[in-house]
Amino acid sequence: MGLHRAQPRIYVALDSAKPQRVRELIGELDPALCGIKIGKEAFTALGPAAVEWARERGFPVFLDLKFHDIPNTVRQACRTAADLGVSLVNVHASGGRRMLEAAREAIEPGPDAPGLIAVTVLTSMEDADLAEVGVTDGTATQVERLAGLVVGAGLDGVVCSAHEAGAMSRRFSEDGLIVTPGVRPAGSARDDQRRVMTPAEAQAAGATSLVIGRPITGAESPGQALAEIVASL
Ligand code: C5P
16 A cells, blocks of 8 residues: 555646646646646646646646645645645645644545655755855755654655755655656756756656656647657656
């Protein structure tokens, strides 16, 4: 018996606030090949309808809202997310042990439960940024410290860069979810991503699901771009 719903190998990030664009992409992609990631931009503009459109077409949905609040609020938010029928939910590990435990209580492990994962340190933060918020021992140490809390609270995995995937996957059981953005097929634009890996490299490094946005959503044919990435795995 699994501890959470089965996960797709790829979640396509639909980072748009335009309903037409979101619907178009949902229509062009193949639910047999990927899930859909709905983040703060799309969810703020479109609400649960965006989740519903993707689910209607048969896509697993990653609701990427990175909850970070007092334990009771995060508990209720996680419960509400699970009620939307999504397959993956996330929170910020820096919300602390009690917040992580509240999230876990809201989403009890089971084959129909969404995966529950945490962000450790945002990859946009460097040592100097952490020092400004009072964390002076560096990103690497902070990632390890927060990963310990995530494992301790019984969450299913983490969102992390492909460069951290190996170290992170050793902390979880074989059911662990290591979800990595910053993935770029060979030859495609890096956009604002810095330390990228190809989909195959990220998977070999320990990623269990890849989050890919612009290389697919910005392609002339998103369906074809997705199929090519799947073929490269
Ligand atoms: O278009 P691109 O492939 O860069 O999109 C990656 C997605 O993953 C975006 O939704 C971005 O917000 C998200 N993400 C990221 N890096 C992180 C965490 C999330 O790029 N560290």
